[in-house]
Amino acid sequence: MEFGFTPQQEMIRNEASSFLSRECSIPLVRELMDTECAHDDGLWEKMASMGWMGLIFPERYDGVGLSFVELSILMEQMGAVLLPGAYFSTVVLAGLTLLETANDAQKEKWLAPLAAGSLKATLALTEPNGSWSLSSASGVKARREGDDYLVTGTKLFVPDAEVADLIICAARGENDALMLFAFDRNSDGLTVTPLKTMDQTRRLYEVAFEGVRASRGRLLDGSHNIEASLERVLVNATIALSAQMVGGAQRVLEMSVEFSKTRIQFNKPIGSFQAIQHRCADMLLLVESARSAVYAAACNAAESKQETGLLASIAKAYTNDAYGWTAGEGIQIHGGMGFTFEHDAHLYYKRAKADEFTFGDSNFHLDRVARFIGL
Amino acid sequence: MNLDYSPEEQQFRVEVRNWIDANLSPDWEEISHRQAENMDAWMAFLKDWQHKLHDAGWAGISWPKEYGGRGATINEQLIFTEEMAKTKAPNLMNVSIGIELVGPAIIHHGSEEQKQRYLRKILSAEEIWAQGFSEPGAGSDLASLQTKAVIDGDQFVVTGQKVWMSWAEYSDFCILLARTDPDVPKHKGISCLLIDMKSPGITIRPTVQITGEAEFSEVFFDGVRVPRENLVGGLNQGWNVAMTVLMHERGTSAIGYQIRFRNELDDLIRLAQSHERDGRRVSEDPAFRRKLAQAFIEVEVLKYNIYRSATQMVRSGKPGPESSIVKLFWSEMDRRQKLLGMEMLGMYSQLVNGSEWAVDHGKWPRAFLWSRAGTIYAGSSEIQRNIIAERVLGMPRG
Numbered sequence: 001m002e003f004g005f006t007p008q009q010e011m012i013r014n015e016a017s018s019f020l021s022r023e024c025s026i027p028l029v030r031e032l033m034d035t036e037c038a039h040d041d042g043l044w045e046k047m048a049s050m051g052w053m054g055l056i057f058p059e060r061y062d063g064v065g066l067s068f069v070e071l072s073i074l075m076e077q078m079g080a081v082l083l084p085g086a087y088f089s090t091v092v093l094a095g096l097t098l099l100e101t102a103n104d105a106q107k108e109k110w111l112a113p114l115a116a117g118s119l120k121a122t123l124a125l126t127e128p129n130g131s132w133s134l135s136s137a138s139g140v141k142a143r144r145e146g147d148d149y150l151v152t153g154t155k156l157f158v159p160d161a162e163v164a165d166l167i168i169c170a171a172r173g174e175n176d177a178l179m180l181f182a183f184d185r186n187s188d189g190l191t192v193t194p195l196k197t198m199d200q201t202r203r204l205y206e207v208a209f210e211g212v213r214a215s216r217g218r219l220l221d222g223s224h225n226i227e228a229s230l231e232r233v234l235v236n237a238t239i240a241l242s243a244q245m246v247g248g249a250q251r252v253l254e255m256s257v258e259f260s261k262t263r264i265q266f267n268k269p270i271g272s273f274q275a276i277q278h279r280c281a282d283m284l285l286l287v288e289s290a291r292s293a294v295y296a297a298a299c300n301a302a303e304s305k306q307e308t309g310l311l312a313s314i315a316k317a318y319t320n321d322a323y324g325w326t327a328g329e330g331i332q333i334h335g336g337m338g339f340t341f342e343h344d345a346h347l348y349y350k351r352a353k354a355d356e357f358t359f360g361d362s363n364f365h366l367d368r369v370a371r372f373i374g375l
Numbered sequence: 376m377n378l379d380y381s382p383e384e385q386q387f388r389v390e391v392r393n394w395i396d397a398n399l400s401p402d403w404e405e406i407s408h409r410q411a412e413n414m415d416a417w418m419a420f421l422k423d424w425q426h427k428l429h430d431a432g433w434a435g436i437s438w439p440k441e442y443g444g445r446g447a448t449i450n451e452q453l454i455f456t457e458e459m460a461k462t463k464a465p466n467l468m469n470v471s472i473g474i475e476l477v478g479p480a481i482i483h484h485g486s487e488e489q490k491q492r493y494l495r496k497i498l499s500a501e502e503i504w505a506q507g508f509s510e511p512g513a514g515s516d517l518a519s520l521q522t523k524a525v526i527d528g529d530q531f532v533v534t535g536q537k538v539w540m541s542w543a544e545y546s547d548f549c550i551l552l553a554r555t556d557p558d559v560p561k562h563k564g565i566s567c568l569l570i571d572m573k574s575p576g577i578t579i580r581p582t583v584q585i586t587g588e589a590e591f592s593e594v595f596f597d598g599v600r601v602p603r604e605n606l607v608g609g610l611n612q613g614w615n616v617a618m619t620v621l622m623h624e625r626g627t628s629a630i631g632y633q634i635r636f637r638n639e640l641d642d643l644i645r646l647a648q649s650h651e652r653d654g655r656r657v658s659e660d661p662a663f664r665r666k667l668a669q670a671f672i673e674v675e676v677l678k679y680n681i682y683r684s685a686t687q688m689v690r691s692g693k694p695g696p697e698s699s700i701v702k703l704f705w706s707e708m709d710r711r712q713k714l715l716g717m718e719m720l721g722m723y724s725q726l727v728n729g730s731e732w733a734v735d736h737g738k739w740p741r742a743f744l745w746s747r748a749g750t751i752y753a754g755s756s757e758i759q760r761n762i763i764a765e766r767v768l769g770m771p772r773g
Binding site for chain 1: 376377378379380381384450453644647648658664665667668669671672673675676679680682683685686687689690697700703704757759760761763764765767768769770771772773
C-alpha cells in the first residue's frame, strides 16, 4: 500500500498546475463568463495538445491509456482554477458513456475523435424532475419507426449542449427500457436553450427533442446492460467532480490564508487571531479529509473495484460539505471585499453550490451509503 | 498511488491473525466488562496478555530491533494494529504511555545506559509507566509548568504537583517534566526526568472522572530525590523530549484508530437494528439512517486520512505536524459518534451499568462521557488548530 502520488503522478500534477495557472487565469474565466458558451476554443486546442482529452481512453481510440487516478489529479487542478468549458461534459460524461456503451464502430466514429480533441460532446440525462436517479429519467421516449427511432421529450440541466458536436441522450423505449442515442447537435427537431444560472463559469441547457430521428447506427448498443453501464459512468463522474471540488476548496483555503496574512486590522494581520486561525485549520481538515476520500475512490475506480460505488458516495457526500463550508468561510474571512463581485471568492462559492447538487446532493448519497451498509 | 497490500504484507496479516486467535483467552471480554468493579483482575489479565505478546515479539513492533522491538515497517504496524483491533483484542497495557511515548523518548533522547536499563522492561510490562506533564496551572500552556527539580550533588530534588496522570497508581516509573532553570524563557528551562514511583515523598491521590472511574490521579512530589543519571536529553533540554512524546502521542498512536472506531460504529449499527423507538427500529427512521450513514462516512474518511499520513510517515521518516489533523479529526468525530448513540437510545441513554434495563451494560452513556476526554488530552482541539494554523498553514503567531 502506498497512498500517495508516484513520481509520475507528481509530475502530471505539477504540469497540470503550471499549465492551468498560465492558460486559465481568473481574468480569462471572467471573460468566458460573459460569452455565450463559456467555452474557449484556443484553450481547448492547447489542452488537446497536452493529450488531456484522451488521458484515460485506450490507445486504440487515440487515447493515452492512463488510469482514473491520473484523471482525478487533472480534475483537482481544473477545479482549482474553475476551468470553464466542455472538458468535463466531453471527456467524463460523453467519453466514459461511449467507452462503456458504444460498439466498436461507434467508438471509432466518436470516441477516437473525442480522445484526439476534435469532437466535443455531452450527456443529456436529467429531466425537469431534476433527479439523478436513473429510474427518474423516464420522460423522454424513443418510438420505433421502421429501422429508425423517433425521440421525443425534454432534458434539463444538460451541460455544454450548445458547444457540443454530439449530444448523447438517454431515452425510454418499449417496456421502458433505457436506451442511449448519439445525436448531432444540429439534428432536425433538436432545440437547445440556455438556462440562466447562478454559477456563470459553466453553462446548462434545456434540450428539447421533438421526434428527432435516429438511424440504427446512432443507438449505442455495445453494452448488454445499459442501465448498469450508465450507473458506472455516473459513479465515475461523481468521483471526477468530487476531485474538482477538492481542488476548488484547496484554492479557497490558500486565498484565505494568504489574505489573512496581509489584511491588517487592530494593527495586526487578521491571520494572527485565533478566530481566523481556527477557521482556516478547520478548512484544512475538511479539504485534506475530502482529498483522502476522493483519492481512495479514484484508486478503486482505476481498478473497477466492487466498492467504487460506495466510495464515490462517501467522497461526494463528504466533499459537498467540505467545499460548501470552505467556500462560505472564504467569503467570511475576506469580509466586505469577499461580498463584492470583483473579488473571486463568490466564483468558488457559486461553483461549490452548483457542484453540490450535480450527481446527487449529500442526502442522495447518504441514502445510498445507508443502503450499501445494509441499514 | 494504490491501496493494495503486497503479498508479503498480506502474509504478515495472516500471521498476526493466527497468533491472536491462538493466544487470546476467550473469557477476556467478561473480565473487561467488569473492569470498573475489579480493576485488579483486569490489570492482572493485561499483564499476562502483554507477556504473551512480548514473548512472541509483538510488543514494541515499531521499535528498532536493537532495543527488543521488531523494527516493523509502518505498513506492518498498521496491519498489526488493524488485526488487533479487528479481533477487539485488548491493547497492550503499557502501549499508550510506555511503548508509544516513553519508549520513543528514550530511544531518541536517552543515554545508552538508560536504553539498556528501561526499554526491555517497558516491552515486557515488567515496568509500567506514567506521564507527568500536566499541572494545575499548566494544561494547554504546558511550558509554564512549575514543578521544580533542584540539583543537589548527584541528585535532583523534585517538588511540585502533577495532575491527570493516567494509571499512576499502577505505575512503576513516570516520565516527568520539571523546571530546572527559572531564569530563562519558559521553554528553555525545562528538563525531563525518569522517576521511580516508589521513591519517598510521592503521594498519589486518585481523581474521580466524569464517568465515575478513577483512571487518573493527581500526584504530589515533596522533595523527591532522583539520581542525576535519570535525566533524559540533557539539562534544560526537556522541551525537545516533550515534543517527541507529543508528536508520537498524536501521530503513530492513532494508526489503528480507524478500526477501533469502525468496531464502535458496527456496534452502533447493530444497536440501530435492534433498538425500537416509537414502534419501529431506529434503522427504519430516515433521519437516523442519514445520521448513521454520515457516521460511517466519517470513519471511512478517518481511515483514508490515516493511510495517507502513514505513507507520508514512511516517506519522511517521522510523524509531522500533519498528525494534528488526524488527532483533531478522530477526537471530534468520536464525540459525534457517541452522541448519536445517545440520540438513538432516547430515555434508555440514561441507564448506566448496574441497571438491569441498561442497554449493552450501559456502555453507550459511558462512551458518551469518555468522548469528552479525547478533545482535551494530548493537546486539546484548540491546541491542534493552533498547530495546524501556525505550522502547517504558516499563519502568523498571535
